[in-house]
Amino acid sequence: MGMVGFYAGSFNPFTNGHLQIVKKAAKCFDKVIVGIGHNVEKKERIDRNKMKQAIDKTIVEENLKNVEVIIYDGLTIDKARECKADILIRGLRNGTDYEYEENISAINEKMANMDTCYFRAGDLGYLSSSIVMELYNNNKGINRYVPRAVAELLNSLR
Numbered sequence: 729m730g731m732v733g734f735y736a737g738s739f740n741p742f743t744n745g746h747l748q749i750v751k752k753a754a755k756c757f758d759k760v761i762v763g764i765g766h767n768v769e770k771k772e773r774i775d776r777n778k779m780k781q782a783i784d785k786t787i788v789e790e791n792l793k794n795v796e797v798i799i800y801d802g803l804t805i806d807k808a809r810e811c812k813a814d815i816l817i818r819g820l821r822n823g824t825d826y827e828y829e830e831n832i833s834a835i836n837e838k839m840a841n842m843d844t845c846y847f848r849a850g851d852l853g854y855l856s857s858s859i860v861m862e863l864y865n866n867n868k869g870i871n872r873y874v875p876r877a878v879a880e881l882l883n884s885l886r
């Protein structure tokens with residue numbers, strides 16, 4: 729059995745920044761599980777089943793054969809263990825992300841002895857789900873910031 733990475737997030741919506749992290753992780757690990765969780769601090773959200781479908785389509789379009797998408801509730805670490813993941817995956821945009829992620833990673837390491845692998849956002853570091861939603865809610869185009877299937881979903885909800 730190879731290395732399994734678990735990439736958790738709200739993915740509300742899944743952006744080109746998230747996709748880039750999935751692609752990088754898919755090259756490094758034998759299998760990558762994208763887990764659509766729910767963040768209690770983020771209230772309004774796009775239907776997770778619809779987001780899963782859009783991410784599934786994106787995975788097919790990008791020919792990412794070792795990536796799987798799931799929806800989960802509860803602690804990320806519990807789900808990651810249930811999925812027999814070896815490592816957690818997160819993306820880093822800047823120092824603020826790093827400080828936030830480090831707290832979570834440290835707890836996961838202590839609690840469950842599972843490490844976290846960070847991938848760099850690089851030139852997509854300006855992108856966030858909340859910025860996409862801000863544009864979307866103000867009737868601006870979002871097609872260039874999200875994968876095609878996600879844009880199709882968002883545009884169908886207008």
Ligand code: ADP
Binds near residue numbers: 736849
């Ligand atoms: P959460 O609510 O769990 O922070 P997000 O969906 O906002 O979920 O983000 C999931 C992960 O993806 C986080 O590790 C976040 O730092 C990372 N991420 C978000 N946007 C980008 C981006 N543009 N480039 C790289 N990583 C990103």
